[in-house]
Amino acid sequence: MSSQEAALRQTDEAILSIENLQTSFYTDKEVIRAVDNVSFDIYPGETVGIVGESGSGKSVTARSIMRLIDSPGRIEGGRVMYKGENLLDKSKRQMRGIRGGEIAMVFQDPLTSLNPVYTVGNQIKESLRLHRGMTGRKATREAINLLEAVGIPDAQRRLREYPHQFSGGMRQRAVIAMALACDPDLLICDEPTTALDVTIQAQILELLEELQEERDLAIMFITHDMGVIAEIADRVNVMYAGEIVESAPVLELFESPKHPYTQGLLNSIPGHGLEEGDRLATIEGDVPTPNEKPTYCRFAPRCPKAFDACDTVHPVPIDVHEGDVDHRASCLLYPEELPTEEAVARHRERETTGGDDR
């Protein structure tokens, strides 16, 4: 998306609005608040990156949107507004139509999306039949088009092959072709390139960008990899212990990270030259497992800037500069213009009046 488009996004309608999403797992030992009051938007044609350490709640966010949370997990609150309708109110049957029809998902391991006993062609054609009513020769032609669109050579022959006959990179392309078969408006990618080598990964990212431009796809892209985020995202949400701690346009986030956690993540990248493959190096200390409603900052125990109030006030997402709705951080140090005491008071007040200030 160009900066001009980015400026327009505020006037556009979001295709997906997550509002105060809350998903927990009820294990024998404990309740894990895996996604704890998460809100964000995705606009048509935009790529929103979700980044954070392992266990921060990225995949559970994606699976909640798709209503793929199984016991002992439960979506306990919030709304998932897709084109103005709450997906959490849909029946199982309606969700099956939306999943793969309107919203498609690509996972890290392509084998989880492919059935080993059917040819790749049959699987794409089944998707075309289910979601676009295409059958016979028409479906075969479209399946070939799709394989060609994702850069699989010799498409006609490869349609008749089984998933195990494809290399890792080609398999992930086939999964993307399958995802596109239903002409989705939103594509959710959960670490789609993590298992691939760097060259193939770059090719897949390029492919996704091309497809996005052609089809005006909205993409939600989950990764650990800041280099991949720099490459593909328009906007970034940083997750920590079930919460979004910072949200900003991608350049702004890299040039001027505000949350001490984001600052730590970016500082930990050696040499600061962002390359694909740069992982989040570790910040000292462990990510806590969120078990209770937060009454404090979950990052405080690891935060170099923590002060007394961080143990007693839960920070809400707040504009880092007053009035700049495009860049928010859940940190008591913001808004930057306010003296700390006033900033803390504002967080405390917003928390008691119901979450963030949207």
Ligand SMILES: Nc1ncnc2c1ncn2[C@@H]1O[C@H](COP(=O)(O)OP(=O)(O)OP(=O)(O)O)[C@@H](O)[C@H]1O
């Ligand atoms: N089926 C489950 N049962 C119990 N806890 C779960 C289950 N699935 C996820 N969780 C917990 O929810 C939290 C968030 O997990 P999630 O998979 O969303 O993390 P993630 O950010 O995607 O991490 P990764 O980068 O490792 O994929 C973790 O603490 C995890 O242990």
Ligand code: NI
């Ligand atoms: Ni995950």
